[in-house]
Amino acid sequence: MLIDDKSALYWASAAESVQWMRPWEQLVSGEMPHASWFVGGQLNVSVNCLDRHLEAGLHKKTAIIWESEQGEVLSWTYEKLSADVQRCANVLRSSGVSKGDRVTIYMGLVPEAVVAMLACARIGAIHSVVFGGFGADALATRVSDAESCCIITCDAAYRRGKTLPLKENVDKALKTCATVKHVLVVDRTGSNICMEQGRDLWWHEEMSKASEVAEPVAMDSEDIFFILHTSGTTGKPKGIVHTTAGYLVGVTSSFQQVFQPQATDIYWCTADIGWITGHSYVVYGPLANGATIFLYEGALDWPDPDRVWSLCAKHKITIFYTAPTAIRSFMKSGFDLPQKHDLSHLRLLGSVGEPINPEAWQWYKNKVGHDHCPIMDTWWQTETGMIMIAPPCSLDQKPGAATQPLPGVDIRVVDQAGQTLGRDQAGFLVISQPWPSMLRGIWHDEERYLETYWKQITGSYFTHDRAKQDADGHYWILGRADDMLIVSGHNLSNAEIEASLGQHPSVVEAAVVGIPDEIAGQKIIAFVIPHTGAVSDEELVVVLKAHVGASLSPVAKPKKIFFVSDLPKTRSGKIIRRLLRALLTKEENSDITTLTNPEALAEIKNMIDSLDDAVSTQ
Numbered sequence: 001m002l003i004d005d006k007s008a009l010y011w012a013s014a015a016e017s018v019q020w021m022r023p024w025e026q027l028v029s030g031e032m033p034h035a036s037w038f039v040g041g042q043l044n045v046s047v048n049c050l051d052r053h054l055e056a057g058l059h060k061k062t063a064i065i066w067e068s069e070q071g072e073v074l075s076w077t078y079e080k081l082s083a084d085v086q087r088c089a090n091v092l093r094s095s096g097v098s099k100g101d102r103v104t105i106y107m108g109l110v111p112e113a114v115v116a117m118l119a120c121a122r123i124g125a126i127h128s129v130v131f132g133g134f135g136a137d138a139l140a141t142r143v144s145d146a147e148s149c150c151i152i153t154c155d156a157a158y159r160r161g162k163t164l165p166l167k168e169n170v171d172k173a174l175k176t177c178a179t180v181k182h183v184l185v186v187d188r189t190g191s192n193i194c195m196e197q198g199r200d201l202w203w204h205e206e207m208s209k210a211s212e213v214a215e216p217v218a219m220d221s222e223d224i225f226f227i228l229h230t231s232g233t234t235g236k237p238k239g240i241v242h243t244t245a246g247y248l249v250g251v252t253s254s255f256q257q258v259f260q261p262q263a264t265d266i267y268w269c270t271a272d273i274g275w276i277t278g279h280s281y282v283v284y285g286p287l288a289n290g291a292t293i294f295l296y297e298g299a300l301d302w303p304d305p306d307r308v309w310s311l312c313a314k315h316k317i318t319i320f321y322t323a324p325t326a327i328r329s330f331m332k333s334g335f336d337l338p339q340k341h342d343l344s345h346l347r348l349l350g351s352v353g354e355p356i357n358p359e360a361w362q363w364y365k366n367k368v369g370h371d372h373c374p375i376m377d378t379w380w381q382t383e384t385g386m387i388m389i390a391p392p393c394s395l396d397q398k399p400g401a402a403t404q405p406l407p408g409v410d411i412r413v414v415d416q417a418g419q420t421l422g423r424d425q426a427g428f429l430v431i432s433q434p435w436p437s438m439l440r441g442i443w444h445d446e447e448r449y450l451e452t453y454w455k456q457i458t459g460s461y462f463t464h465d466r467a468k469q470d471a472d473g474h475y476w477i478l479g480r481a482d483d484m485l486i487v488s489g490h491n492l493s494n495a496e497i498e499a500s501l502g503q504h505p506s507v508v509e510a511a512v513v514g515i516p517d518e519i520a521g522q523k524i525i526a527f528v529i530p531h532t533g534a535v536s537d538e539e540l541v542v543v544l545k546a547h548v549g550a551s552l553s554p555v556a557k558p559k560k561i562f563f564v565s566d567l568p569k570t571r572s573g574k575i576i577r578r579l580l581r582a583l584l585t586k587e588e589n590s591d592i593t594t595l596t597n598p599e600a601l602a603e604i605k606n607m608i609d610s611l612d613d614a615v616s617t618q
């Protein structure tokens, strides 16, 4: 057996949270790193997200409430969602899409995107959702890698009052992607676009002709469910492969564990469907549980910085799940703004994407949750498919600790040799037993799968994160292993230093990197976004160095601090520290395909260049 008895019992009972067309015979089999789950079983994800709720009498329950950027509100009952999904499934079928074919979904956050995902699930087509904020090249790379036969898109997407030309990007991408036979286009904005005869089809025309009954395909447990590309540290994105039953069991049960949904909840996860969070906790986890989900099309701070709070109040959101980077920007743009809105319906708050610094955690708890909402700091990855670590759902939590593995999840902190470390010792975070929603590989790249996740620590899945267990056995995530620092022989994590800087009341957000130093091995450089109205830069440098020295250790003091207005980030809000390092070390040719705010990088580059000029003319 690949897993211990306790985990086996847990996963066997978790499998009862989904509806099977044929029961599974064997819980888990294979040899790591290739485990198969629920072998012999058959099921369909769209049946689990729709039909079974209709059978249970939830026809009239609201499945989706959607608000457009302009403020228009529409809602879909489970009955209507089911009819639309089946119609779309028929449209795909009549366009020649069948089980195992890849369909790229490249849309804004509109309900049709959820319909498209579930329609693929219904007919067993493998979806590959590409974030609507990506441009034509990024789209082309992903369509080519997946060899999709169909793209579902919108004419354009609204973003901050402007439109993003999605269909135009598709047209550009298709110059190099020969596999695509059809493009299905939702008319979202009425933009003037080209429709290529024979290839391009209007969503509304095809949908109106299609029947609202489409038989679901019985999928084997291990049939591929979807591919989702995630960027590696460099180079080509990795197409992470998830399979049907394990993924569905993982997200259905973890949604229950972490969010403890109640029938009357209105649940809002702010992620885009282009990320794994959007797959697992906007669409599949909540809908498999018959929840009511809220979707908002636009930017959370547009047209006003408190749009996010007015949406929570207006739609009486009870569960709110977002990312630390968003929380910090809410704090920065309006420390007291949540108080202007009635947030009394909120009962649970969630965070995902990176370690949440204690200052942001406290603010979230106090200003947004009025001290009565537990904060679920959830650690997981595109590769894990589901939340792996989360705190107990209580008000007695430690700010910044993701805390404890979910049942059936075997997390360890180990050294380079794979030896389990004791309490308070920082090391690599690994997962030692397979779990149902684990990635099954990288699309068409077995070598890279083994190389990236299985070669570092023998027998375990390597997360690429560092972590430690505190004296109570609770897990703290210390950031990515590749961002680690060694200064004068001391092992430091960028996350700890960033957290220390972040605790200071003058600091909104900080990024810390190490660059080579002849004496110390590495020296620490910090990039800090200060609060407006803070003391002068010179004074603040002294104060912050002293603060880090006192709160962590004198070796952790940054050698240099740059005050910046923004930090280079990915679209999912992760700081790209390697770009900061590259600027400091004058490395050329950095890969900036995942960078969402080039202006931030340009500002920092100017700062560093002018400093070099000053030094060279001294």
Ligand code: WT7
Pocket: 230, 276, 277, 351, 352, 353, 354, 355, 356, 377, 378, 379, 380, 381, 382, 383, 402, 463, 464, 465, 477, 479, 480, 572
């Ligand atoms: C990486 C995975 C999982 C959905 C969003 C990101 C970091 C994620 C936490 C957390 C500390 C976190 C890790 C992880 N991360 N959640 N609660 N505390 N770090 O998915 O893009 O695949 O990124 O995000 O470094 O490895 P992803």
